[in-house]
Amino acid sequence: MKMSQLLGLRFKETPADCQIASQILMLRGGYIKGVGNGIYSLFTPTKRITQKIEAILRDEMDRIGGQEVMFPVTLPADLWKESGRFESVGSELLRFKDRSGNDMILGMTHEEAAVHLARNTAQSYADYPFMIYQIQTKFRDEPRARGGLIRVREFTMKDAYSFHTSQEDLENYYKECYDAYHRIFARVGIPEVFAVKSDSGMMGGKVAHEFMLPTEIGEDTLVICDECDYRSNMEVAPCIVENEVAPDAELEMVSTPDTKTIDELCELLKITPKQTCKAVLYRKEIDDSLVVIFIRGDLEVNEIKLRNYLKSEIRPENADEHESDITYGFIGPVGFNAKASIIFDRSLIGTHNLVTGANKTDFHYIGFTPERDIPSPIDFIDVAKTYDGAICPICGKKSIKTIRGIEVGNIFQLGTKYTDTMNMRYSDKNGEMQTPIMGCYGIGIGRLAASVCEARRDDYGPIWPISIAPWQVHICALRSDNPLVAETANRVYSELLAKGVEVLFDDRPVSAGFMFSDADLLGVPIRITISPKTCSRGVAEVSLRDKSFKQDMQLDTLTDDIRNMVDELLSKFSHEAVMTR
RNA sequence: CGGGGUGUAGCGCAGUUUGGUAGCGCGUUUGGUUCGGGACCAAAAGGUCGGGUGUUCAAAUCACCUCACCCCGACCA
Numbered sequence: 001m002k003m004s005q006l007l008g009l010r011f012k013e014t015p016a017d018c019q020i021a022s023q024i025l026m027l028r029g030g031y032i033k034g035v036g037n038g039i040y041s042l043f044t045p046t047k048r049i050t051q052k053i054e055a056i057l058r059d060e061m062d063r064i065g066g067q068e069v070m071f072p073v074t075l076p077a078d079l080w081k082e083s084g085r086f087e088s089v090g091s092e093l094l095r096f097k098d099r100s101g102n103d104m105i106l107g108m109t110h111e112e113a114a115v116h117l118a119r120n121t122a123q124s125y126a127d128y129p130f131m132i133y134q135i136q137t138k139f140r141d142e143p144r145a146r147g148g149l150i151r152v153r154e155f156t157m158k159d160a161y162s163f164h165t166s167q168e169d170l171e172n173y174y175k176e177c178y179d180a181y182h183r184i185f186a187r188v189g190i191p192e193v194f195a196v197k198s199d200s201g202m203m204g205g206k207v208a209h210e211f212m213l214p215t216e217i218g219e220d221t222l223v224i225c226d227e228c229d230y231r232s233n234m235e236v237a238p239c240i241v242e243n244e245v246a247p248d249a250e251l252e253m254v255s256t257p258d259t260k261t262i263d264e265l266c267e268l269l270k271i272t273p274k275q276t277c278k279a280v281l282y283r284k285e286i287d288d289s290l291v292v293i294f295i296r297g298d299l300e301v302n303e304i305k306l307r308n309y310l311k312s313e314i315r316p317e318n319a320d321e322h323e324s325d326i327t328y329g330f331i332g333p334v335g336f337n338a339k340a341s342i343i344f345d346r347s348l349i350g351t352h353n354l355v356t357g358a359n360k361t362d363f364h365y366i367g368f369t370p371e372r373d374i375p376s377p378i379d380f381i382d383v384a385k386t387y388d389g390a391i392c393p394i395c396g397k398k399s400i401k402t403i404r405g406i407e408v409g410n411i412f413q414l415g416t417k418y419t420d421t422m423n424m425r426y427s428d429k430n431g432e433m434q435t436p437i438m439g440c441y442g443i444g445i446g447r448l449a450a451s452v453c454e455a456r457r458d459d460y461g462p463i464w465p466i467s468i469a470p471w472q473v474h475i476c477a478l479r480s481d482n483p484l485v486a487e488t489a490n491r492v493y494s495e496l497l498a499k500g501v502e503v504l505f506d507d508r509p510v511s512a513g514f515m516f517s518d519a520d521l522l523g524v525p526i527r528i529t530i531s532p533k534t535c536s537r538g539v540a541e542v543s544l545r546d547k548s549f550k551q552d553m554q555l556d557t558l559t560d561d562i563r564n565m566v567d568e569l570l571s572k573f574s575h576e577a578v579m580t581r
Numbered sequence: 582c583g584g585g586g587u588g589u590a591g592c593g594c595a596g597u598u599u600g601g602u603a604g605c606g607c608g609u610u611u612g613g614u615u616c617g618g619g620a621c622c623a624a625a626a627g628g629u630c631g632g633g634u635g636u637u638c639a640a641a642u643c644a645c646c647u648c649a650c651c652c653c654g655a656c657c658a
Contacts, residue, residue: 012619013593013607017586017651037650092657109658143582143656151657159658201658210658219657315655410658442658460618478617513618520618531617541617 001044001471003506003518006030008043010518020217022453023148025462029521038145038153040446045470045522049449050156052468054135056187057158057443059575060180064173066131066160071113073137077103079112082422092140106139111418111440114161119424125165128426128436129173133160135445149450150406151219160441163419165428170437174207174413177441181211181409186578188448189465190455193408196222199235199304200412207413211443212405213451222405223386228395234402235304239347239384240391241296242398246275246353249367251334257362260329262297265364269355273298277348277356277368279331281317281340284310290317290340294333294356294370295384296347302385309343309381332357334365334373344370346380406451414438453523460520463546467573471504472566474524476515478531480507488555489530492540495559501566520545526565528558 008030018024026032031046042050058068077095080086085093086105094106107113114132122128138157145152160177164170178195185193190213198210210233212222221234259265262273276297284291291310293301307314325338336342336359348354354368370378390400416435418424425433453462466472473496477489486507493505504524506515512531519527529541540558542565543550553561571577 009591009608010619011592011608016593019652034650090656138658140658144652144654146652157658198658208658407658412658440658444658476617481616511616511618511620513616513620515619516617517619529617533617 001504003504004508006044010521020147020150021457022450025453025457026148029461032148038142040152048470049468050445053188053445053448056184060184061133061160064176064180066133068134069132070134070136071110073107075105075107075113077105079116080105083112083418084421094139094141108138108140110159115418115422115424118163122163123426125426125428129162129164129169131160131162133158149446156445158443158445162439163436165436167437170413170439174439177411183578185211187573188468189452194231196231196233197236198233205412205414205417209411210407211409213408213455214403214405215454216404218404218406220405220407222403224401224403225392225395226399226401227397228392230392230394237386238382238393239386240393241347242391243351248369249353251365251367251373253358253363254366255362256364265355271355275354277354279357282314283317285313285315292340293343293345293383294348295345299347299384301383306383309383327359327361330357330359330361330363332359332365335359343381343383344378345384346382347384349380408448408451409443411441412439414440462523464523464525465573466525466569469525471524472502473526473528473562474519475503475505476519476527476529477507478512480509482532484535485530485532488535492558496562499559499563501563525569
């Protein structure tokens, strides 16, 4: 490809309204162009990057026995009505009617389509297990797209669906896929991606993992242990606290006028939030009933854990629908008798001598010891958000850290949620009808490309790993009006092409600075600079975009040397290379 | 859906407070001089000021309505 023909504007001004480095660089480098909110066109460099990512995905999926298929983007709503998701999924699912007035949807994930394809096809236990996957467009009507390709409404995704005849078989395959995912991320150049346990959300099922690239701009909060391998999404991480041993004291009501918040209470009584027990109020969406959570005063409620425990969507108690029998600002577990479900968080286990509301305006109790002062045995539930310094649920040390990450892939053990509701059955060895068990496995390709850019860049542009770089070699011909430079550069270009190297050749008559800046923005790993100076010495300057190498190389052996260099760099990203890590 | 912000040339922005000829930088085109980190000189092209309604002798500027985009939150595979 000659640069003079490459469509795309590269510029040095940071576009307005951009916060994230990968978004800025991909706009400045002529990679993407916004078409609408969360909808982008891709220029050639991006298309070449995503094609390479897709090739790696196909390779790894095929190696674990996957077979590539293709589902439609547009699906009749009937399929989603079968699974129940036409109703249960919110407005992220784009619904519309066709000319006959039939309900249609744009696929945002393809469990239903996968079951549709496989049911009545795999009818015998002998047909199992199998995995089908596709690489295709998804549309999700995000409430809020952001960050360039990081979070969009329309995107290309690799989604895979496996079908099994036993939970054990699913778990074994799930592990194979888990390992394949690690290889995929290593091969696209971000081996630091790690898996965390996650909430399964609308997908259903029990076990789920997300693959996370740690980065400040990530949308997810991750919980990791400094001392062991424990890693989890904040959404599902248990919160285990160590309570200081405090001497028991008599339960006593004290006057605390106008102290409705924990901060005011601590100020008045000269205590810390840890020494209090606060009440947090939610409403269940199912029946609009009130839920009161008693939790140690310094902690917050993890709404996802609460939602999963209550098996209902929840919303924070709205200030304007207060119940008359609740003393807002002074709620406490002792003598609380309003109509509500009561939950004690695990953070209160073994606590002594706390301050808590007295259910009487302007009064609190001091000396509250839950297990002594609550008459009936307490069933402690884990609904708190964990925090830096909490106790690791695996190794038991106070070594929990929270960091941010981008979710670059996810895997779910779905169970029979879809096969059951959509009536997919097979005959087992005894001729009995059984319901297959499913797993599903997704990777968003545009997001992955943007994530690599986020993780592999400098101030001047992306530094694409050669495994996914849009081109392998970038020739900068300085002073291409010089006949010797033009002749040399053209010869190197065509020789490299003949040797199967992917080359971008900057043949434009522009200044050196301009050319180098564009090259930095395109992030091609190997750069060959040819100028009157180098030609006169019979060499070309060869450098790596990551600045780890820079050397003059003889022109007469240049193209062979470059071919070898490309092969050597590529080999580090092969399946075999990452298997041995 | 809630809060905030922005819409003016391809891109980045000024002009709006106080209504009065549509501006700047970059980019683009042409000519010339330069030439290893976004060169210089000269000339030129390029605008329904997001859209609509209204106020006014006069609207980018004021009022009302509307649309789009961005940021924070809620939500989210």
